[in-house]
Amino acid sequence: MTAGLWTHWVLPGIWITVQLTVYSAALATVVAFAVGTARTHRSRTVRFLAGLYTEIFRGTSALVLMFWLFFVMPSLFGWALVPMWAAVLALGLSYGAYGAEVVRGALNSVAPAQREAGIALNFTPWQRLRLIMLPQAVPEMIPPFSNLLVELLKGTALVSLLGVADVSFAAYLVRLATQESAQIYSVTLVIYFVLAFLLTRGMRTLERKTKAGIGITTTAGGAR
Secondary structure (H helix, E strand, O other), rough: OOHHHHHHHEEEEEEEEHHHHHHHHHHHHHHHHHHEEEEEEEHHHHHHHHHHHHHHHHHOOOHHHEEEHHHHEEEEEOOOHHHHHHHHHHHHHHHHHHHHHHHHHHHOOHHHHHHHHHHHOOOOHHHHHHHHHHHHHHHHHHHHHHHHHHHHHHOOOOOHHHOOHHHHHHHHHHHHHHHHHHHHHHHHHHHHHHHHHHHHHHHHHHHHHHHHOOOOOOOOOOOO
8 A cells, every 4th residue: 555545545534434433422422311311201201202212223224324314315304414414413313322221221220229319308300310310320331332432433434335535435445546455454454443442441541530530449450
């Protein structure tokens, strides 16, 4: 692989992949907390609607949703999305549905006595969530969130089918130009591995900090 091809296609492709991961993860996080919290709401209607969302988006293909947003939505609603944002929306909504189940499970794992203490202190539902539930639940969410984040990173490769110039699309272009499949795809595998490694290390650091914030100490391997 020549240096010129690397500079022209692959390095910008890495940056596009990073942007896709960050934007999609941000949307997925918002969706996960909103829907996951709604799944624990005392209203049966709210729980039903949140559960319906998670079932729909966990049961559909992110790739097909991406195509639907890009090709079908303009003809139905007149809203045209550029490929980048169609991809971000599809990935964020899909992985947010998986993250919502992580949030729901973590909130439900908080001891009932903690909720009762908040009620006894006359806290509002929002205060109980913000001051009691989330500080204890968030550290438990981070390991599964870390797994979802790595899956999201790998899922960004789907955007190459829309012509978005991510690292996978860049690898395809370099292969066409050089006819050297082994080298470029080996390098691409290494790129994804390095990005995933950095993400997991960052999430482990975040996990240790959040646990330390509530008085739980962990070793480097994650044990208490």
